[in-house]
Each structure stands twice: as C-alpha cells, then as structure tokens.
Amino acid sequence: MGPHGHAGLTLILFSFLMMPFGYSFEAILIIILATGISLLPDIDLLCGWSHRGKTHNLAFAAIIGLSVAIIFFYSMNDLIIALTGFMAGFGGVISHLLGDIITYKSFTPFTPFSKRKIALKYCKSDDKKVNGWLVIGGVLAFVFYLLIVTGHLEEIIQKCM
C-alpha cells in the first residue's frame, strides 16, 4: 500500500471500531492518531533497512503501542489516555500490516510468535485504484462516524420523513 492507502484503510477500520464509543475526545484522538501512526512502519524505506522486516510485525506494533502509552501517561498522568495511546499505536501498526498483507510482497507479520511469511497477492502495493478507493472509503467512513455519533444523521433522516 502507498501512504494514502494505509491512511484510508486505518480511517475505515477505526471509524467503525470507535462508533460504539460515541462522540468523545478519546475516540477522535484514537482515530486521528492511529491514522498517522499507520504510516510509520514504512520508515524502513527511509532508513535503508530491509523493507517489510523489523517494522512490519506484532512485536513492532506492541513497541509502538507501549511507547505512545508511556509518553501519554507521563505527560497527562491519566490511565485512560495511556490506554487510548496504546490502542492508537498498536492498532495503527496492525492496520498497516493488514494493508500490506493483501499485496504481493510477503513478510512475517506474526514475529516474534511465528516466522510464517504471508502475502494474499490481491493487488500491487502501488495499485492506483485500490489506494484511491481506500482514501475515498476512509473519508466517507470518518464523516459517517461523525454524523452517527453527533446525532446529525438521525436529525437528517427525521427531517426527510
């Protein structure tokens, strides 16, 4: 996936995941932060490390989740905010892995639990259509989330009846 495809997929996943939690600072923070963090694993391309290696697995997701949680806990001294940070950090990386799994280049997402290589080979990572649809889907999902949790969708439906 390209960066915009990863951001789009994360917006889709987290907009729906956060819907049951309603309209809250923490829920919006998780969605935005996870979307940003979902771009992080491809930092390996910038660092010259082997691509889809040490930044593309469960261990890296846990490290990022814990790091964000610790930073949040010490800066705001609040356990709920720390948990929010963990969910955004861990979930953002997991969402990145899900986006990469559908492409051709296999990698080992279950490290350190398993060395199994996975690639579903559904599309190329720079597929313009797939990346484009993920962005559109992400924006729509986030708007849908906001309309639902703020009660605006209900208002609109009632006005139309």
Ligand SMILES: [Zn+2]
């Ligand atoms: Zn990647």
